[in-house]
Amino acid sequence: MLSLLLSAAMAGGAAAPVWRDGLDWHGMHASMSRDAHGAWTLAWPFGQRVIQPQPLRVETASPLFDGLFAMAQDDLAQDSVSAIRDGAFDHGQPIPCHCFETGLKWPYVWTRDLAYAVDLGLWRFDAARSRNGLKFKLSDVRVPTAPQGLYVMQDTGSGGSWPISTDRVVWFLGAKHLLDDPAFAGDVYRALADTLAQDRQYAYDSRFGLYRGETSFLDWREQTYPAWTANEVVSIAQSYALSTNVLHYQALQLAATLAERHHDAAAAGRWQGQAQALKQAINAHFWRADRGLYMSYIGGDGAPYDTYDLLGIALAVTSGVAEGDRARQALANYPAWPSGSPVIWPERTDQAVYHNQAIWPFVSAYALRAARLAGQPSRIAHEIASVMRGAALAGSNMENYELLTQGIHLDAGDLSGPVVNSPRQLWSVAAYLAMVTEGVFGLEADGRIEPKLPVSLVPMLFGDRDAITLDLRDRHVTLRLPRQRRGNLLVADHVETRGDTTTVQLEAVQVDDAPLRLDAPLHAPAAPPAPVLQADGDGWRVRTEGKVQLYVNGRRAEAIDGSGRLAHAPKYVCVSATRIDATGLESLHSPTACAGEQARVGGGWPREWQVPATGRYRVALDYANPHGPINTGITAAVKMLSIACGDGTVQRVPVVMPHSMGRQRSTYAEFQAREGQRCRFALEDGFNMSYLRHNAHYTGGTGGSRGPLNEADVGDLLIAPW
Structure with a gap:
C-alpha cells in the first residue's frame, strides 16, 4: 500500500504550483473565496470554515494564499488564552496565564513548542503573550541545599526529563527577540548564566566537546532512536544530538553578546570561546562526508548513526554552524517528497506515523529559512507549497501530516497515523505566518x-x-x-x-540551484538483535543473526555473516551491529553487548578500589529508578561521583540514572588511574527538575506537589578498563 502511495506521489513531480482560488491533491480539493464584507470561506475536503476579516492582510493574485494568512491569524487568536491547563499540573485545573496555549489538544505551555514558535515570528504578532509564556517556563529552586539560580525548565520527558533531554536552551531562541523589555532582558541574562553553567556541569562531555542528550523535538524515542530504547533510555542520556548541540551553540553566542552589553569582557570571552569550540566539535563529529549530511545523533562512544533530521540540519545552517559548501550540501542532500520534506530520514518500517514518515510545518519553516540563507530556489518554493497545501487541505494549521499523502491520517493498521494531530498547533501557526512574512516578503528579525x-x-x-x-x-x-x-x-x-x-x-x-532530491529510498533496514560475545583466546568470538556490520567500542570494525572473531581485542569490549541494505542505507544500531574484565565494588559510601594496572577506566552504577514511567516525569536521578585516586586529585563526574524497568546500568564516566593506587569513590547529590520551585505544581507523578525527589536504588559500582 505504501509503495503505491509513494509511486503516485512521485508522479506528481516537483513543479511550482499555480494556486489561485484553490488546489487539488490526491483526489482532494480545497478552495478559498471572499465575500463583500471581507470574510473568507475555505471549503476543504471535510467541511467549510468561515474566517472573519483579520487585522493584518496580504494581497496577492492568490485568494488561497491570502485567505490562509487570515486563517493563521484566526488560529492564533484561538490559541491566545487567559488560562492554560494540563492533566499533570494542578490536577488539570486552569492556571492563569495571559499567553499562548500550544494547540487544541495541547492546552498548556511547553518550552520547546513556544520557543520555536516565538523564534518563527510570534514575537512580532503578540510580544506580551510571547514574553509571558516564556516567563512561565522559568523557575528558581525550592531545595535550600541545592545551588540557587534562575533556570529554564526542561519539560516532563524521557526517563524523567533533564538531563536525558537537554534541549531546554531552545528557550533562548525565542527570548532573544524580546529583549526590549528591561526586566525580561535581566531575567534572560540571569537564566542564560545559570542554565548554561548547569548544563556545562551535568551534560557537557569534554572528551568530545559536545553536550549530551536527546534530539530536540524528536522526543518520542522509539520513533527516531532504536526500538529497544522504548524501555531503556540510558543510551540516549549518554549520546549526543546535532540539534541540541546547535541550540547550545546559539545560547552561548547570545550569552557572549549580552555579556558585552553588560561590559563584562571576561564572561563574553569565555562564552564566545566555548561557542567556537562547540562549533568545531559539531563539525568534527556530526558531519558524514559519504552522505554529505550532518547525522542526527551519535552514540555516547562516538558511534555514527546513519540517520538524519531536518530541524537539526536547518538549525545548523541558520545558526552558522554549517557554512559555505557544507550548508548547501546538507540541504541539497536531504531528501524531499512531492508533498514536502520529512522531519527524519530514512523512515522506520516498524513505527506508526508521527515523527516517523511525517511532515511538520514548523520544521518546514526552518528548512525554508535555511534554504533562503543558502540561496536554493527549488527548496524555497517546495517548503512554501508544502506549508500552504497542508493548511488548505486540513482546514487548520495542523501539528503534522503523513509524508506520502500530506493527509491528516493514513490508515495502515498498526502503523496508522499521525498518532496525535492537533489543529491550530502553535508552531504550525507560526510556520504559516513566517512563510508569508519572511519566506515570501523577506521580512527579517x-x-x-x-x-x-x-x-x-x-x-x-x-x-x-x-x-x-x-x-x-x-x-x-x-x-x-x-x-x-x-x-x-x-x-x-x-x-x-x-x-x-x-x-x-x-x-x-540566476543562482546555482540544487535540485530537490526526490529519488531517496524511503526506509532503512531494521536493526539486528544484539551480538553474542564469547571469550576466544586473546580475542572474542562474535555471533549474530545474518550479515551485519560490527562496531567495537564505538568504532566501525569488520562485517561478518553469522560469526566472526575479534583478535587482540581489549580486555573489556562493547560491540553493536547494524544491517546495510541493497541501497547502501544502514540500520540503527542493535543493543550493545559488553564483556570482559570488570570490577564490582559494593558496600556503603564512600567505596574504595585498588587499581590493577595503569590506564583509563570506565565507571558506572548498577541501579533501579522506579519513580516514574519511561516516557515522562521529572525524577531522573542525577548525582555527582567524586573519584580521588592516589595523589589526592579529585575528579568529579555526573552520573545519570533515568527511570528504569528493573535494574540496569547508569550513564558511565571515564577516569585515569595508575597501578597500585587506591581510588576512593563518593556519591554526592546532584540536581534534577524536581528541584525547581515551579514543579511544585506537578501532580502527574513523583517529585512534584509531594516534594522534590532525586533518588535511585544504587547497587554496585562497576569499573572496567577502557
Missing part, C-alpha cells in the same frame, strides 16, 4: 527586507499584477516585479522606505 522569491512562484503570487503587498500593524511592504525576469530568484534591486512603508523593486538573478 532585525527589520531588514531581503526577499528571496523563486521566479517559479510568480504565476501564483503575482498573476497579472505587478506588485503584492503585506500590511502589518507597524509595517507595510510592497514587492514590485521587474520587467525582465531572466533568472530563477527574485531579490531586492532597490529598497525605499518612507515612514512605516517599504517598497522593494525586485530584480531577477
Whole structure:
C-alpha cells in the first residue's frame, strides 16, 4: 500500500504550483473565496470554515494564499488564552496565564513548542503573550541545599526529563527577540548564566566537546532512536544530538553578546570561546562526508548513526554552524517528497506515523529559512507549497501530516497515523505566518527586507499584477516585479522606505540551484538483535543473526555473516551491529553487548578500589529508578561521583540514572588511574527538575506537589578498563 502511495506521489513531480482560488491533491480539493464584507470561506475536503476579516492582510493574485494568512491569524487568536491547563499540573485545573496555549489538544505551555514558535515570528504578532509564556517556563529552586539560580525548565520527558533531554536552551531562541523589555532582558541574562553553567556541569562531555542528550523535538524515542530504547533510555542520556548541540551553540553566542552589553569582557570571552569550540566539535563529529549530511545523533562512544533530521540540519545552517559548501550540501542532500520534506530520514518500517514518515510545518519553516540563507530556489518554493497545501487541505494549521499523502491520517493498521494531530498547533501557526512574512516578503528579525522569491512562484503570487503587498500593524511592504525576469530568484534591486512603508523593486538573478532530491529510498533496514560475545583466546568470538556490520567500542570494525572473531581485542569490549541494505542505507544500531574484565565494588559510601594496572577506566552504577514511567516525569536521578585516586586529585563526574524497568546500568564516566593506587569513590547529590520551585505544581507523578525527589536504588559500582 505504501509503495503505491509513494509511486503516485512521485508522479506528481516537483513543479511550482499555480494556486489561485484553490488546489487539488490526491483526489482532494480545497478552495478559498471572499465575500463583500471581507470574510473568507475555505471549503476543504471535510467541511467549510468561515474566517472573519483579520487585522493584518496580504494581497496577492492568490485568494488561497491570502485567505490562509487570515486563517493563521484566526488560529492564533484561538490559541491566545487567559488560562492554560494540563492533566499533570494542578490536577488539570486552569492556571492563569495571559499567553499562548500550544494547540487544541495541547492546552498548556511547553518550552520547546513556544520557543520555536516565538523564534518563527510570534514575537512580532503578540510580544506580551510571547514574553509571558516564556516567563512561565522559568523557575528558581525550592531545595535550600541545592545551588540557587534562575533556570529554564526542561519539560516532563524521557526517563524523567533533564538531563536525558537537554534541549531546554531552545528557550533562548525565542527570548532573544524580546529583549526590549528591561526586566525580561535581566531575567534572560540571569537564566542564560545559570542554565548554561548547569548544563556545562551535568551534560557537557569534554572528551568530545559536545553536550549530551536527546534530539530536540524528536522526543518520542522509539520513533527516531532504536526500538529497544522504548524501555531503556540510558543510551540516549549518554549520546549526543546535532540539534541540541546547535541550540547550545546559539545560547552561548547570545550569552557572549549580552555579556558585552553588560561590559563584562571576561564572561563574553569565555562564552564566545566555548561557542567556537562547540562549533568545531559539531563539525568534527556530526558531519558524514559519504552522505554529505550532518547525522542526527551519535552514540555516547562516538558511534555514527546513519540517520538524519531536518530541524537539526536547518538549525545548523541558520545558526552558522554549517557554512559555505557544507550548508548547501546538507540541504541539497536531504531528501524531499512531492508533498514536502520529512522531519527524519530514512523512515522506520516498524513505527506508526508521527515523527516517523511525517511532515511538520514548523520544521518546514526552518528548512525554508535555511534554504533562503543558502540561496536554493527549488527548496524555497517546495517548503512554501508544502506549508500552504497542508493548511488548505486540513482546514487548520495542523501539528503534522503523513509524508506520502500530506493527509491528516493514513490508515495502515498498526502503523496508522499521525498518532496525535492537533489543529491550530502553535508552531504550525507560526510556520504559516513566517512563510508569508519572511519566506515570501523577506521580512527579517532585525527589520531588514531581503526577499528571496523563486521566479517559479510568480504565476501564483503575482498573476497579472505587478506588485503584492503585506500590511502589518507597524509595517507595510510592497514587492514590485521587474520587467525582465531572466533568472530563477527574485531579490531586492532597490529598497525605499518612507515612514512605516517599504517598497522593494525586485530584480531577477540566476543562482546555482540544487535540485530537490526526490529519488531517496524511503526506509532503512531494521536493526539486528544484539551480538553474542564469547571469550576466544586473546580475542572474542562474535555471533549474530545474518550479515551485519560490527562496531567495537564505538568504532566501525569488520562485517561478518553469522560469526566472526575479534583478535587482540581489549580486555573489556562493547560491540553493536547494524544491517546495510541493497541501497547502501544502514540500520540503527542493535543493543550493545559488553564483556570482559570488570570490577564490582559494593558496600556503603564512600567505596574504595585498588587499581590493577595503569590506564583509563570506565565507571558506572548498577541501579533501579522506579519513580516514574519511561516516557515522562521529572525524577531522573542525577548525582555527582567524586573519584580521588592516589595523589589526592579529585575528579568529579555526573552520573545519570533515568527511570528504569528493573535494574540496569547508569550513564558511565571515564577516569585515569595508575597501578597500585587506591581510588576512593563518593556519591554526592546532584540536581534534577524536581528541584525547581515551579514543579511544585506537578501532580502527574513523583517529585512534584509531594516534594522534590532525586533518588535511585544504587547497587554496585562497576569499573572496567577502557
